[in-house]
Amino acid sequence: MSTSRLIAASELHNSAQRDSNARVTRWMLIYIVVALALAAMSLLVGTSSLRTSLEWLRSPASISEAVLWNIRLPRALGAWLAGALLGLGGAIAQNLFRNPLAEPYLLGSASGAALGVTVCLMAADVSLSGLAWMGELGVTGAAFVGAAAGITLTLTLCRGVVQTASLLLAGVVVAFLLSAITSLLLLRSPDTWRAMQSFLLGTTGFLGWRSAGLLAFVFVIGLIPAVLLSRGLDTLTLGEDTARSLGLPIGALRVGLLALLSLATAAAVSQAGIVGFVGLVAPHLVRESVHVNSRQLIIAAPLCGGVLLQAADLASRWIIRPSELPVGIVTACLGGAYLVVLLWRRAQRE
Amino acid sequence: MNSVLQARAPATPVLSAHDITVCFGPRTVLDSLSLDITAACWTSIIGPNGCGKSTLLKTLAGLIDPQGGTVALEGRPLNAWPGRERAKRVAWLPQSTMASDLTVRDCVALGRFPYTGWLGNTRFADEEAIARALKATGAAEWSARRVSTLSGGERQRVSLARLLAVEASILLLDEPTTHLDPPHQIDIASILRQQAHRRGGIIVSAIHDMSVALMADRVIVMGPRSLVGHGTVSEALEGDWLSRAFGTEISIVRSGASYVWQPRLPG
Numbered sequence: 372m373s374t375s376r377l378i379a380a381s382e383l384h385n386s387a388q389r390d391s392n393a394r395v396t397r398w399m400l401i402y403i404v405v406a407l408a409l410a411a412m413s414l415l416v417g418t419s420s421l422r423t424s425l426e427w428l429r430s431p432a433s434i435s436e437a438v439l440w441n442i443r444l445p446r447a448l449g450a451w452l453a454g455a456l457l458g459l460g461g462a463i464a465q466n467l468f469r470n471p472l473a474e475p476y477l478l479g480s481a482s483g484a485a486l487g488v489t490v491c492l493m494a495a496d497v498s499l500s501g502l503a504w505m506g507e508l509g510v511t512g513a514a515f516v517g518a519a520a521g522i523t524l525t526l527t528l529c530r531g532v533v534q535t536a537s538l539l540l541a542g543v544v545v546a547f548l549l550s551a552i553t554s555l556l557l558l559r560s561p562d563t564w565r566a567m568q569s570f571l572l573g574t575t576g577f578l579g580w581r582s583a584g585l586l587a588f589v590f591v592i593g594l595i596p597a598v599l600l601s602r603g604l605d606t607l608t609l610g611e612d613t614a615r616s617l618g619l620p621i622g623a624l625r626v627g628l629l630a631l632l633s634l635a636t637a638a639a640v641s642q643a644g645i646v647g648f649v650g651l652v653a654p655h656l657v658r659e660s661v662h663v664n665s666r667q668l669i670i671a672a673p674l675c676g677g678v679l680l681q682a683a684d685l686a687s688r689w690i691i692r693p694s695e696l697p698v699g700i701v702t703a704c705l706g707g708a709y710l711v712v713l714l715w716r717r718a719q720r721e
Numbered sequence: 722m723n724s725v726l727q728a729r730a731p732a733t734p735v736l737s738a739h740d741i742t743v744c745f746g747p748r749t750v751l752d753s754l755s756l757d758i759t760a761a762c763w764t765s766i767i768g769p770n771g772c773g774k775s776t777l778l779k780t781l782a783g784l785i786d787p788q789g790g791t792v793a794l795e796g797r798p799l800n801a802w803p804g805r806e807r808a809k810r811v812a813w814l815p816q817s818t819m820a821s822d823l824t825v826r827d828c829v830a831l832g833r834f835p836y837t838g839w840l841g842n843t844r845f846a847d848e849e850a851i852a853r854a855l856k857a858t859g860a861a862e863w864s865a866r867r868v869s870t871l872s873g874g875e876r877q878r879v880s881l882a883r884l885l886a887v888e889a890s891i892l893l894l895d896e897p898t899t900h901l902d903p904p905h906q907i908d909i910a911s912i913l914r915q916q917a918h919r920r921g922g923i924i925v926s927a928i929h930d931m932s933v934a935l936m937a938d939r940v941i942v943m944g945p946r947s948l949v950g951h952g953t954v955s956e957a958l959e960g961d962w963l964s965r966a967f968g969t970e971i972s973i974v975r976s977g978a979s980y981v982w983q984p985r986l987p988g
Contacts, residue, residue, distance in 0.1 A: 602839050603839065608823060609819050609821060617831065
């Protein structure tokens with residue numbers, strides 16, 4: 372084939388590629404604009420009335436500044452970041468395990484975090500020295516350590532990262548085991564159980580500037596390597612042996628992606644508790660609206676996840692204002708409803 | 722004239738297996754098998770089900786480390802090659818195709834991974850290789866479609882295009898014609914022959930359809946666990962290697978330029 376014809380063919384293809392890329396970029400912009408709009412709205416919604424909030428915005432005073440800039444803004448930002456980390460984790464998990472039902476909590480991170488927090492709260496309850504020790508580590512640190520321990524246990528059980536199926540199975544086993552231990556501990560101390568409820572249901576209520584800073588840091592150091600590794604995820608869709616035959620170092624790729632998945636999930640869980648469905652639904656929403664390759668999904672799923680959790684946070688504050696719902700309940704309702712719609716649409720197509 | 726063709730006479734083996742033994746648990750699949758692959762031609766591996774054709778191909782591709790013996794590529798042990806350097810020279814096609822959600826073109830472009838690496842930025846040479854592979858397999862017309870929307874036969878061609886896009890000197894193919902109707906099997910066979918004769922590639926394929934397999938230049942005939950013979954098609958037929966490999970009489974008749982297997986019910 373002559374070179375000119377080759378180039379003509381590739382030109383034709385490139386224009387189709389450009390169209391598809393433009394569509395993806397448009398969706399990413401939409402997610403960003405919606406996130407900004409939601410952030411603006413979340414400045415107005417809270418225990419004060421809408422009118423008071425608007426007045427605060429127009430004529431700043433010390434009290435209004437404290438509420439708007441030190442409570443509502445970091446909360447909106449933190450919700451976006453936690454959702455984005457869950458979206459990132461979901462995109463990595465679904466691509467790595469090549470399973471559309473994979474989600475960031477699969478490897479036992481959520482149940483590990485819950486156990487960590489339970490132990491932390493109980494220790495604080497039991498003794499003063501425990502309180503001092505736990506104060507250093509904090510609930511956040513305990514959740515992080517717990518999540519990391521859960522994932523490590525899963526990886527130890529299946530002896531590495533070689534087999535996808537056994538990895539998932541080990542994750543399920545660890546999740547059940549750690550949840551059982553948590554339940555057992557909570558049964559013995561009803562006070563801790565009450566305190567644990569908001570964590571187990573997921574909450575954006577405790578997100579301050581410190582949490583937002585931590586989440587932002589983890590998001591940046593998680594997203595960049597994930598984008599760089601995304602070509603490997605594309606190659607994995609051809610099957611593991613084919614990917615290896617192309618010279619892809621599968622073992623190193625898995626270890627890297629699992630580390631990123633664990634880091635993103637542990638950070639999100641430690642700040643916002645166990646918020647369900649965001650990590651599962653965000654990559655699906657992206658794929659349903661536009662065809663993406665792995666790199667585009669790795670960038671778009673966090674943008675979508677951020678918007679989802681931000682919206683859920685806003686709804687949780689709005690529905691029964693001036694009181695608020697745990698955000699996990701809202702994401703569960705919205706996410707569950709979305710998955711049912713997805714199921715119906717699939718059934719209709721077939 | 723291609724350099725591989727010129728180098729045919731003083732044949733130093735490009736890919737050679739020496740005494741390789743592969744076991745899966747207690748089962749020995751390959752038992753001290755030795756094999757040199759030298760010439761730029763198309764070689765078929767023929768043998769009964771479960772005799773280790775796929776295992777042999779995977780071992781030659783460096784996907785299985787044999788328990789005993791070594792496989793050498795250009796005189797250097799296969800597992801001593803850096804992954805992507807090995808991948809530039811040896812390409813492998815699996816038996817089953819994956820339903821990827823990528824477009825056909827993106828999927829074929831993954832064949833350039835050994836050259837483009839992690840960032841995947843294609844240069845002009847990569848674009849040319851991708852376009853050539855799409856053209857050779859007739860997959861160019863669907864290049865913007867998703868692989869998951871294609872039929873089984875179309876996917877098979879996309880996989881083949883992905884393999885050709887590597888532009889490796891050695892192509893190892895495991896059942897490239899399964900799920901294809903006879904005319905499409907012939908299409909694939911002629912692509913393989915073209916790659917061997919015009920581009921000077923070394924093609925080794927396992928194809929269970931005997932008539933298609935015998936369109937190759939040479940055959941590797943395997944019995945259970947061991948090699949029956951490695952030579953030209955006429956050598957194999959004269960020596961009746963096929964009957965020995967399958968443990969039953971296999972009758973091949975000549976029809977024009979090709980060989981046809983004549984199935985016969987006993988009694």
